[in-house]
Amino acid sequence: MTAEADEKQKAAMQLPLELGYGQASSRDDLLISASVAPAVELIDRWPDWLAPVVLLVGPPGAGKSHISGVWKSLSSAGDVSSAMRSGATSEHQGTAFLFEDADHEAFDETALFHLINHVRQNNGTLLITARSLPGQWGVSLADLKSRLAAATVVEIGAPDDELLEQLVFKLFADRQLDVDDRVVRYIVTRMERSLEAARGIVEAIDKLALARGRRITRALAAEVLQQHD
Template structure:
């Protein structure tokens, strides 16, 4: 390890940089075993078995990305579920396909969602809901609403598998025109949290660190960035290295 690489991350001058916006186009979505069934359902639109579809998966699994792909194909509006309480439900239902994000944040707008689902089905439009957990875990107090949601088709995205994590890391590196040894990608894919958000945050931090050090990206630099992001102590990092 060089003397430059030994300098703690927080002790050097930070490099200011505007982060790249995450790409939500179909070309940026990688299909793997963790998301292929959900992707296949979205690709089937409009030949769906119901007017309402739930996309379920953990944070950072790609729900919003997949929803955005459908919204672009369907010409759908995208709204956070938290804003439903202030929406004109009849106007919203008559405006065409709709993607409603983060249903756990629905709050007190359960009645609005209930009417929205009924109106969507009457109009023949489509409604996609994204959530981390199934409807039974949303804390709903309207039995008829819960009943309708239980009947809606639900596709699940799992946490990113190894293949997906590697593909996303490589894509993020290419987007930033960063050249690294494939062992750096393998190391990061093995030790990062299984989340696409975690991959993006890691690559952003790695890019800043390489600029700050004015150095090529190495496996040791990747380990340093991981340590800083995860706030792990030296013993934890040593244990991770020994696993390899």
């Protein structure tokens, strides 16, 4: 192979430039299946929640961030995640608040206790997302334990095939790609059961197809899935 031909081959295999594919954040963008139905109902009931504080609990990759993002957009909630971890005690503005990944890092228990009191006293709402129930967080402040025990708990499971198929179709459609149903089902039955995994796999398949100038086939998808094992 000549040096010129070698350079052309390398150029053909270069991955395309990164393009921005924004994540949807409106209620109409929520994908619905049995695994997330309780959370979708939660969004639809707001602001008429049974309790001012709601805990959205589910495993990593179940879609908690996507669901909470839709609610944040709908409610114009303030994200207090950083404030809860820094212990900021400034006066809270507004009546709707979001605290994400409560059990992922340590947080200031007193700050969360005061926030919950603010929400209760001002007819507000607070959505807290976590991977586990509060009893597993190691909370030591008795008053906070009591407040969390009074919260409504909504649990969602790992994404099921129905949800993952919807998501993979949508992710390809967002990239203006028309992919055969059989290829999508092939991907879903062999991928990690998480929304983040779906996004990563679709992105990798798109890049590889563009780099090779090929349409998306089961063989190409299989190559990417093997790399994600």
